[in-house]
Amino acid sequence: MDELQRIWKRHQYVARASTAFIYGILVSIAMNFFWTPGKIYSSGITGLAQLLTSLGNRYLAHTFHPSVALLLFLLNLPLFVLAWKQIGHRFTFFTILAVVCSSIMIKSLSAVTLTKDPIICAIFGAAINGFGTGLALKNGISTGGLDILGLTLRKRTGKSIGTINLCFNFFIILAAGAVYGWPYAFYSALGIFINARVMDMVYTRQQKMQVMIVTNKPRSVIDCIQSRLPRGITIVHGAEGAYRHDQKTILFTVISRYEQSELKAAMEESDPYAFVSIAENVEIMGRFYEPEP
Structure with missing residues (x-):
């Protein structure tokens, strides 16, 4: 090592x-x-x-x-x-x-x-x-x-x-x-x-993106994302799909544009059928981890 x-x-x-x-x-x-x-x-x-x-x-x-x-x-x-x-x-x-x-x-x-x-x-x-x-x-x-x-x-x-x-x-x-x-x-x-x-x-490290993930495999998605990215994730339980009325979990996190490829790889590995919505150029209040140069 x-x-x-x-x-x-x-x-x-x-x-x-x-x-x-x-x-x-x-x-x-x-x-x-x-x-x-x-x-x-x-x-x-x-x-x-x-x-x-x-x-x-x-x-x-x-x-x-x-x-x-x-x-x-x-x-x-x-x-x-x-x-x-x-x-x-x-x-x-x-x-x-x-x-x-x-x-x-x-x-x-x-x-x-x-x-x-x-x-x-x-x-x-x-x-x-x-x-x-x-x-x-x-x-x-x-x-x-x-x-x-x-x-x-x-x-x-x-x-x-x-x-x-x-x-x-x-x-x-x-x-x-x-x-x-x-x-x-x-x-x-x-x-x-x-x-x-x-x-x-x-230079995309300073560009923030809000990510919303709708999935029925929340634990797998969370573990996979956090193994790749140093990001906190907020979990919303009890969501329901309007088409099939099946139970879903909504996950919220914020990443930098620089980390978008890592997020995509994590989603493909953990739940390729999840619905992922990304909003660009969000303003952050509070602590957002940024690696030292």
Whole structure:
């Protein structure tokens, strides 16, 4: 058993390290192929690094030539400390790895101007970056910046990562308008919105779903679900089917979208003929277990 646990942990480490590398490639493509040519600002710390680079090149061109890659790493340093204290050491290590990979790839990958159309650059840059960020979060690592703040605040507020990011990015939108002109503020706002939505589509742990199960095998269903998922279940006895008037039991639980496949497998194993109804995007009051990153 100990050997299996070591193998599983090693597999998780390799998967997270690979995800950090993949994220670095994706964010560098978004930055060098779309955002920079289209004069689009990203969200969060990446957008702030872009802003400081633009201002440095405009007003300090003769004395200081900051790069987005360098500023991205430097701005994340205090957030690494926050993650180390508030979230976890292993999480912080892979977050640092993701930020280092992204900084190196942004600096190393040669820029290719596919188009300068700001709408296309905003949409495709945001979609690529949002997918990379969501993939990283889904695999238990962060991309730094507002992800760390978002994960910390989500424990207290229950808000989704994308929603929290949107709240921090009003300043970035104003900066885009001041530096490049107000049309680019709207293009950047479009990109930030798409980035948040794609991130939430990929990172599904924070999306809650209410499940109602009507079954005549309640014990089998409960045992099978709870062997797979750390979820409480409420039992309602004495239900009656209207067609055959046979006795049924109704089970209620709440899961995350991330756990939907496990629920489906549990139902197929325990009672494939049960009636299952799932309501999405429910609001939870009270304790809802979420695994640590």
